Amino acid sequence: MVEKYDTVVIGAGPAGTAAASSLKAQGQKVAIVEEDLWGGTCPNRGCDPKKILYTAVEAKEQADLLAGQGLNTQSSIEWPDLMANKRNYTKQISPGTHESLKNNGIETITGHAQFVDQHTLEIGQQTIEAQNVIIATGLRPRILDIKGKEFLQTSNEFLDLDEMPESITILGGGYVAFELAGIASSAGAKVTLIHHNNRPLKAFPEKLVQTLCDQLSENGVEIILDQEITEIQKDSASYRVIGNDFDKKTDIVFAAVGRIANVDQLGLDQIGVEYSSKGVKVNEHLQSDVSHFYAVGDSAASPVPKLTPVAGFEANYVVDQILGDHKEIGYPLVPTIIFSLPKLSQVGVTAQQAEEDTDRYQVRTVNVEEWITYKRQHEKQPLVQLVIDQKQDQVVGAACLSMEADEMINYLRLLIKHEYSANEVSQTLFNYPTIASDIQYLY
Template identity: 50%
Template sequence: MANQYDVIVIGGGPAGTAVAGGLTAQGKRVLIVEADLWGGTCPNRGCDPKKILLSAVEAKEAAEHLQHRGLIAGPQIDWPALMAHKRGYTDGISSGTHASLEKQGIATIHGQATFGADGQLTVDGTPVSARDYVIATGQRPAILPITGHENLRTSTDFLDLDDMPKRVTFIGGGYVGFELATIAKAADADVHLIHHNDRPLKNFDPAMVQALMTNLEKEDVHFHLNEDVTAVTKQADGYHVQAASGFELVTDLVICSAGRVPNVEQLGLENVGVAYDRQGVQVNDHLQTANTHIYAVGDVSATPVPKLTPVAGYEARYLVGELTQPGAAIQYPAVPTQVFAAPKLAQVGLSAAAAQREPDRYRVQTIDMTKWFTYYRFGAQQALAKVIVDQPSGTIVGATVLSDLADEMINYLTLLIDQKLTLADLQHRILAYPTPASDLQYLY
C-alpha cells in the first residue's frame, strides 16, 4: 500500500527529524509530516537566530568592558545589517532540512496531520497509515487572553524585525523575555519588562536572578514586578500597556514572552485516546502515550525535564532504540539550562534551595569570581558561582553560574556531575591554563 509506513512522525523539527533519520537508518519505512517550516522552531525562529543576534551583543559588551582598559570607541549595533546576517542563515533552513530528509530516503509531506473520529490519520485529507506514530510538533509562544491581545507580538516577530523600535516592552519574565530584552537594549531601545509576580525566572536561583536583574538595571532595562497586565491598546502615541494596579506605560512594540504552549489542538488526539494539557502530551517513562502505538518526543511531550533542543535530541535517540529494540525506561542525565542575558545565567543539577533542606549532607557555597584572572583579563563586571557539594562523596551535584562565560562553565560542571568527579579526580587531569576549565578545581 502506497500510504502505509512503519512509522509516521508528525513534526519536522529537531526531535522529529532525528527520530525519522534514526529509524530510516535502521531500515524502517518512515514518513515525516510538517505543517510549517522544516527544521522546526530552534533553527528557524528560536535558539539559533537568537544566538546570531546575541553574537553582536556579546561583541559589543566585550568591547565595552575593555573601555579604558586598552580599548576606546566601542562598536554600535547596526540592526539591519545584523538582521541580514541572521537571515543569511535562517532563509535556507527549511529547504535545506527538507532536502536532507529526502536525501536520506525519508518520505515527506507538507500539511496538517489530523487523527479523525475513526482513528485514521490524514494529511490535508489524504489518508496515511503506520504501525506507530510519533508526535513531535513542538511548542509555540503563548498569547495572553487580555484586552487588545491582537496587539501583542511574540519572539517570532522580534527575531525578524526589520528595524528596532525606540521603545520595546516585554510581558513575561521567563528566559525569552530576559534574552530578548538584552538584545533590544544593546540595540539602544528603551526596554521595559513586566512580570506578574516577584519571581521572574522562577526556575533559577532567586539570589542569582536578583544579581542578574541588578546588572541589567544598570544598563537601563526597567523591571516592573507584581504587575498583572490587563490590556494593550493602540493609540496615536503608541501602544498603551495597562495593569490591574493602575500601572500604565506607552511603547512602540509589545512582545508577549509569557511562556510557550504545545502544538496539539489540530492533531485530533482526543480521537485516539491521547491526553494532553498545557504542559504537553502525557507520556510514560518510555515516551509512550495511553495509546500504545503513539509516542511523543521533544518540546510537545510532558516530560519532567526542561524543553530544550539537546533534550529533544536525547529523547529522539532513545525513542529510535525503543521503536527498534524496546528496553529500559528513559533516564535523563544532568540537564543544564541557561539564560543568554548580560551577564549569562546558567544552572544544572540540585538547587541550592533543595540542598539547604539537608544541611548535614550538602555544602552550599557562593563564590565571587569577579577578580579571578579568567574574568579580570576582559574586565568582567561580575562573575558568581553557587556550588552544591555532596559531602559524603565529595562530588559536585549542582551549580548556578552568573558570568559572561556561564554558558561554557555550565557544560564543564555538567560533565563533573555526570562523571561524579571528586576534586582529587579532577586534579589528576591537566587542563589548559589559563581557561575557565582550569578554574574548576577552585569550585569544590
C-alpha cells in the same frame, strides 16, 4: 489508495527529523508531516537565530567593558545588518531540511495532520496509515488572554524585526523575556520588562537572579515586578500597556509568558490520546495512552527541560523503542542556560533543593570578579555557585552568572556526572589561565 507506513512522524523539528532519519536508516518505511517550517523552531525562529543576534550583542558588551583599557573602538549594533546576517542563515534551513529528508528516502508531506482513528490520519486530501506514530510538533508562544491581546507580538516577530524600535515592553519573567531584553537593550532600545510576581526566573538561584536583574537595570533595562497587565491599547503609532495603577506608552509589546504544546489541533482527544498545554501525557517509555503513539521533545509532557538536546535524546530513545528495545528512559544531567547579559546557567541539584537538606548539602557562592579569567574582561560581579554533597565531598549541582557561564557549566556538568572529588580535581591539570583551570579553586 491509502499509503501505509511503518512510522509516521508529525513535526519536522530536531526531534522529528532525527527520529525519521534513524528509522529510515534501519529499513523502515517512514513519512514525516510538517505544516510550518521544515527544521522546526530551534534553527528557524529559536535558539540558532537568537544566538546569531546574541553573538553581535555579546561582542559589543565585551568591547564596552574594555573601553579605555586599551580598546578604544566605539561599538554599536547596526540592527538591519545584523538581521540580514540572521536571515542569510535561516533562509536555507527549511528548504535544506526538506531536501535532505527527501534525499534520504523519507516521504515528506506538507500540511496539517488530523487523526481519523488510531492508525489513520488525513493531511488535506491525502490519507495515510501508520503502524507507529511519533508526535514531535513542538511548542508555540503563549498569548495572554487580556483585552487587546491582538496587539501582542511574540519572540517569532522579535527575531524578524526589520528595525529596532526606540522603546520595547516585554511581558514575562522567564528565559525568553530576559534574553530578548538583553538583546534589545544592547541594540539601543529602551526596554521595560514586566513580570506578574516578584520572583522571575524562579528555577534559578535567587541570589544570582537578583544580581542579573541589578546588572540589567544598571544597563538601562527597567524591570517591574508584581505587576499584572490587564489591557493593551493601540494609540496612533504606539501602544499603551495598562495594569492596576499602571499605564506605560511603548512602541511595541512582546509577550514572553511561556509556551504551550502544539498538540491540540491533531484530533488526539478523539482517539484516546491524553494531552494538556504541557504536551502529550507519556509514560517511562514516552508512550501515550495509546501504546503505538509516542511523543518526544517539546510535545511530550516529560519531566525535563524543553531543550533541543533533550529533544534529540528522546528521539533516539523512541527509535530504539520502536525497534524493540523496551527499557525505561533514563535522562542524563541536563544543563540549562539563559543567554542574557550576562549569561545564567545551571545544572544538577539546585540551591533551592539543597536548602531543604542542609545536613547533606552545602551551598557555596564564589564571587570570581578578581580572578584573571574575569578581571581581564572587567566583568562585573561574576558568580559561581556550587552545591556540595558534604558526605561524598563532591559537587552535585552548580550555577553560574557570567559571560563565561555557557562553557563553565559544561565543565562542571562533567565533574558532577563522573563524581570527581575535590582531591581528584586538584590533581587534574588544565591550560592556564582558562575557565577550566579555575575549577579547582572553586572547591
